[in-house]
Amino acid sequence: MRLTLALLATCAALPAHAEDAFPATLAGHAYLPAFTLVTPPGDAPRDAWLSGKFTGKTRNEAAMSAPADTGKTYGAHPTGLSLPFIGQPVQGMSGFAMNRADDGSIYTLTDNGFGTKANSPDAMLFFHRMAPDFETGKVERLETIFLRDPDHKVPFRIAYEGTEARYLTGADFDPESIQFLNGEIWIGDEFGPYVIRATLDGRVISVHQTMLDGVALNGPDTPGTVVPAAAGKDFRVQRSGGYEGMALQPTTDLLWAMLEKPLLAADGTPEGDFLRVITFDTKAGDWTGESxxxxxxxxxxxxxxxxxxDDTRALVIERDAGEGDAAKACAEGADAATCFPMPAKVKNIVLVDTAQRDADGYIRRIGHIDLMNIADPDGKALDGMKPAEGPFTFPFQTIEDVMRVDDTHILVANDNNLPFSGGREIGQAAHNEFILLSVPELLAAR
Incomplete structure (x- = not known):
């Protein structure tokens, strides 16, 4: 969508808007159990049948022998699960497509596997069709589709290069956002960052390198980035800072690809407290040149x-790096094994209007809801996931899914980083929770 000079002048002259905070009420709650595994396709390498072999300092081929925890930053709480897994973990969801499948199910996807390019060469990449049922509290996985590159469209060597099917793994891409358009799937990747176009049965059609202001954007995990590399000079995208969100604009079929973290300036520090949004034309198969x-x-x-x-308004999840309910935060001097040392604080769903931008290109923030303050007057929260007192909260480190359901409701879900995240209960891996929120005031705001 291109602004005329007159409209640009109008946007630049717009007065500053105060951002409103809107209420949210829990209307439904469902979950997919944390320990949900799928079997690899029959033609996948035998290597894929035991996943997570490289998450430690050395190769480990003893199934379920290495207990996982949340890491020192989050109290090193055990999650009750052990690596490597027999099969492939579904994990949490890393994005919702705006358009649904013909049967009403939701297209969503799993990310690169175990968190890094180095530790995920045996983690297969796939997307799903899922259907949450808020009557039963369960999420049904209807279909899982594995990504593959039989036509050699990926422009670099993949982990399963020498195989016939050429399935993709977490050593190749880190898929974090997904859209469904005209019978095809579009995926936003964090490593390149790249935009990937694929068929509904998972075959890669094309891979597009990111261009900003006529220059290719790279990260430390982009093929071709040679270590040692200087942050801000040899690469500008932060590690795990690629396309965490990629919105599909209904009227234009443009993909608005938003980086997860700020770009790096020449001195290697973040360029500011803002994220770049770069538009890609799905019809032309190329970047528009606008950001x-x-x-x-x-x-x-x-x-x-x-x-x-709708045509111009969109929802964005913004978050801090915290995990766990503040009601269980560690007091000074407390044993971090019994509390949350870095509890969740900033977990917002923000409503923006992409048509309203100031002279510097900042998209207008209209208002937000606070996922740490959700009313539950009807007791919709599932047993074992209700707070002892106070409002319902969604205290996960990585909340990575939001979509509009109707004029008054949105759907939100988390990525549980299996088996390395908790959030609800100390000592227990986080489930893949889907929450239906009643937010009529937010969705009506302009």
Whole structure:
């Protein structure tokens, strides 16, 4: 969508808008159990049948022998699960497509596997069709589709290069956002960052390198980035800072690809408290040359998902890096094994209007809801996931899925980083939770 000079002048003259905070009420709650595994396709390498072999310092081929925990930053709480897994973990969801499948199910996807390019060469990449049932509290996985590159469209060597099927793994891409358009799938990747076009049965059609202001954007995990590399000079995209959100604009079929973290300046530090949004034309198969900015709220360090709700307005998840309910935060001097040392604080769903931008390209923030303050007057929260007192919260480190359901409801879900995240209960791996929220005031705001 291109602005005329007259409209640009109008946008630049717009007065500053105060951002409103809107209420949210829990209307439904469902979950997919944390320990959900799928079997690899029959023609996948035998290597894929035991996943997570490289998450430690050395190769480990003893199934379920290495207990996992949340890491020192989050108290090193055990999650009750052990690596490597027999099969492939579904994990949490890393993005919702705006458009649904013909049967009403939701297209969503799993990310690169175990968190890094180095530790995920045996983690297969796939997307799903899922259907949450808020009557039963369960999420049904209807179909899982594995990504593969039989036509050699990926422009670099993949982990399963020498195989016939050429399935993709977490050593190749880190898929974090997904859209469904005209019978095809579009995926936003974090390593390149790249935009990937694929068929509904998972065959890669094309891979597009990111261009900003006529220059290719690279990260430390982009093939071709040679270590040692200087941050801000040899690469500008932060590690795990690629396309966490990629919204599909209904009227234009443009993909608005939003980086998860700020780009790096020449000195290697973040260029500011904003994220770049770069537009890609699905019809032309190329970048438009236009980009915009999304300003993060104080305390937010990244985004989790980005989806349009109409022609110009969209929802963005912004978050801090915290995990766990503040009611169980560690007091000074407390044993971190019994509490949350870095509890969740900033977990917002922000409504923006992409048509309203100032002279510097900042997209207008209209208002937000706070996922740490959700009313539950009807007791919709599932047993074992209700707070002892106070409002319902969604206290996960990585909340990565949001979509509009109807005029008054949105759907939100988390990525549980299996088996390395908790959030609800100390000592228990986080489930893949889907929450239906009643937010009529937010969706009506302009």
């Amino acid at each position: 915009y900015r999304f300003k993060l709220a104080p305390g937010a360090v990244a985004i989790g998902d980005f989806n349009f709700i």
